[in-house]
Amino acid sequence: MRCYADILRELREDADLTQSEVAAVLGTTQQVYARYERGVNELPLHHLQTLCRYYHVSADYILCLPRELQWPR
Template identity: 50%
Template structure:
């Protein structure tokens, strides 16, 4: 996971770690570990955050600099 990108998205959307933790139904300290890179981010969280921020999972993972989500069929 692109750690800086995750933090930047949260800050750009004026969200707190607590708000994201609530959205993901977890304790803030767990979310903080994902954002800081202390803990590997599970696929289901990457998927939910991509939907939340309206970006592609590849963007979150740092595989592309294009945040656009692919069109779904």
């Protein structure tokens, strides 16, 4: 199973963006963002929210969660 670091890289590359460009969207540095893509640092929740809005994807997608998860009732 792919981890979220792989998804981050794929989303960025599919959008033809550099790490510096995505880092600017997040208000961080290219070095910090590169650590997210390598899986060295965990992605903070506020950055996850920003990336979901930026790429128009769900957090479930970035976090590699299965589609069959159900909301609590």
